[in-house]
Amino acid sequence: MTDLPAPSRLSGADVLRVGVVGMRTRPLRAALSALGIAIGIAAMVAVVGISDSSRQSLLDRLDALGTNLLRVAPGQTVFGDQTELPDSAVAMVRRIGSVQTVSATGSTNATVLRSDRVSPDETGGIAVVASRLDLLGTIGGRMHSGSYLTAATGRYPATVLGAIAAQRLGIDRVGGRVWLGSRWFTVVGILDEVPLAPEIDRSALVGWTTAAHYLGFDGHPSTIYERSSEETVADVEAVLAPTAYPQDPSAVNVSRPSDVLAARAVAKNTYTALFLGLGAVALLVGAIGVANTMVISVLERRREIGLRRAIGANRGQIRTQFLAESVLLSAFGGALGAVLGIAGTTAYAASQGWPTVLPAVAVAGGIGASVLVGAVAGMYPAVRASRLTPTEALAAP
Numbered sequence: 001m002t003d004l005p006a007p008s009r010l011s012g013a014d015v016l017r018v019g020v021v022g023m024r025t026r027p028l029r030a031a032l033s034a035l036g037i038a039i040g041i042a043a044m045v046a047v048v049g050i051s052d053s054s055r056q057s058l059l060d061r062l063d064a065l066g067t068n069l070l071r072v073a074p075g076q077t078v079f080g081d082q083t084e085l086p087d088s089a090v091a092m093v094r095r096i097g098s099v100q101t102v103s104a105t106g107s108t109n110a111t112v113l114r115s116d117r118v119s120p121d122e123t124g125g126i127a128v129v130a131s132r133l134d135l136l137g138t139i140g141g142r143m144h145s146g147s148y149l150t151a152a153t154g155r156y157p158a159t160v161l162g163a164i165a166a167q168r169l170g171i172d173r174v175g176g177r178v179w180l181g182s183r184w185f186t187v188v189g190i191l192d193e194v195p196l197a198p199e200i201d202r203s204a205l206v207g208w209t210t211a212a213h214y215l216g217f218d219g220h221p222s223t224i225y226e227r228s229s230e231e232t233v234a235d236v237e238a239v240l241a242p243t244a245y246p247q248d249p250s251a252v253n254v255s256r257p258s259d260v261l262a263a264r265a266v267a268k269n270t271y272t273a274l275f276l277g278l279g280a281v282a283l284l285v286g287a288i289g290v291a292n293t294m295v296i297s298v299l300e301r302r303r304e305i306g307l308r309r310a311i312g313a314n315r316g317q318i319r320t321q322f323l324a325e326s327v328l329l330s331a332f333g334g335a336l337g338a339v340l341g342i343a344g345t346t347a348y349a350a351s352q353g354w355p356t357v358l359p360a361v362a363v364a365g366g367i368g369a370s371v372l373v374g375a376v377a378g379m380y381p382a383v384r385a386s387r388l389t390p391t392e393a394l395a396a397p
Contacts, residue, residue: 016324023329026297030329033293036286037333037373038340041366043282045341048362050348057354061195066140067258068100068233069196072224072244075253083251087219089244090132096243098232103138104221105203106130108211110181112159112204114169118179124168127203128180129222130211131160138225139197146174146189153188154207157214160189162201180204181215196257197225286333287373294326294381302388309390319386326378327371334370338363 023030072093074083086092090104110128111120135141136148147153148160159180161171166187169178177184185206194200211217224244228236237256241249298305305318342358349356 016328020328021321021325023325023332029293030332033286033290034329034333034336036289037283037330037370038286038337040280040283040286041334041337041370042340042344043337044280044369045338045362045366046344046348049341049345049356049358052357052359053345053349053354054352056357057352060355066227066230067256068227068230069139069257070226070228070233070237070240071197071255071257072226072240073253073255074222074245075251083245083248085221085224085244085252087221089221090224092243093224093226093240096228096236096239098228098236100227100229101134101138102224102226103132103135104224105132105135105200105205106208106211106217106220107222108181108215108217110215112165112169112185113179114171116179116184124165125202126162126165126168127199128211128215129203129205130208130215130217131205132208135205135225136191138227139194139200141194141197141200142192144190144192146187148189149205149207155209156207157183157185157210158188158206159185160191160205161187162191162203162205163193164201165204166190178204180206183214199223283369283373287330287377290326290330290333290374291377291381293329294322294378295384297325298322298381298385301385305385305388306390309388315386318388319382322382322385323375323378326381327374330370330374330377331367334367337370338366341366 072085072089074085076082090102093099094102106129108128108130111123112126112128113120113122131149133149133151133154136143144163144166146160149158157180159178161169161178166172171178171187171190174187174189176187178187179185185204191200206215208217208219212219226236226240233256237254240254241252245252308318308321342363345358346356
């Protein structure tokens with residue numbers, strides 16, 4: 001009895017070639033199916049990339065500003081009364097051995113208006129505060145235009161506007177005037193936004209002496225800002241309250257403004273997860289599109305399947321052919337989506353002035369996910385194609 005020849009096997013190159021057949025014969029359909037996968041992968045890569053770029057920008061900014069700034073503000077006593085820091089609080093904090101620099105602001109009851117003809121009730125939420133001359137260096141602020149208060153301007157009716165205060169007052173240059181309290185003050189400077197002291201952004205700052213002379217300021221600081229070395233921040237934080245307000249340390253609030261920025265960077269992970277979910281939905285829609293394309297392809301190519309079965313192809317080879325086609329289709333969409341996601345991340349990060357961060361795990365994971373989706377989406381059509389008998393397939397219209 002003559003031995004039957006061993007069944008032929010498809011090599012890797014053969015699998016690749018037969019998988020490309022359907023894509024080459026129906027390029028438009030293949031492109032549209034791959035586009036669904038590409039949109040899902042692009043969304044996922046871009047979401048992770050943009051989120052990481054934004055977070056890195058925030059962390060870089062935090063590193064530049066420093067995490068050694070502490071803020072002391074009055075709280076409430078056990079009887080519910082508002083604490084008032086003593087006028088000697090700044091000097092007492094300065095005596096702490098590890099303190100490098102300390103400054104303060106003080107609240108006033110004055111309001112600032114664009115002109116004396118504006119209603120006093122339309123303050124725009126802008127506070128008028130007294131400022132010590134070394135405040136800018138302590139909080140890490142920068143001037144947008146003009147200069148900060150000096151020993152000269154700090155004694156006369158001059159003011160420096162926070163970024164938001166200047167915007168609300170409609171002032172974009174120095175040299176103008178604002179109606180502050182009951183007289184005109186000259187704007188000598190406008191600040192950039194101060195990330196570690198956002199309350200300054202909504203303030204009009206005047207000199208300590210000027211506030212006492214023109215605005216009835218009593219000299220008590222309302223907020224103290226302090227910087228010490230990074231290694232001693234925790235130790236200084238522990239003694240700030242009893243130093244600034246020995247009578248009742250529990251009635252003083254001590255905070256670390258950089259913690260707010262760090263928390264904001266962590267909070268971005270929540271939004272990233274949300275948008276990743278939306279990207280996953282788009283990927284699922286793309287997978288359904290691939291599965292639908294492959295089912296239609298099996299129906300249209302039954303005669304081809306029958307012919308291949310008649311000349312010796314077994315069920316496993318037919319299944320491998322259509323499964324390979326589905327995986328290649330999805331992989332092509334995944335690669336395209338990764339490129340689009342990288343391009344989108346790079347463009348958006350550049351427009352915002354952020355460093356471009358492209359997590360390799362997200363890119364590789366996106367392409368890997370597309371391959372997995374292709375395998376799952378192509379499983380049913382491939383099995384269906386392999387179950388067609390040569391007679392049934394060749395008899396198809």
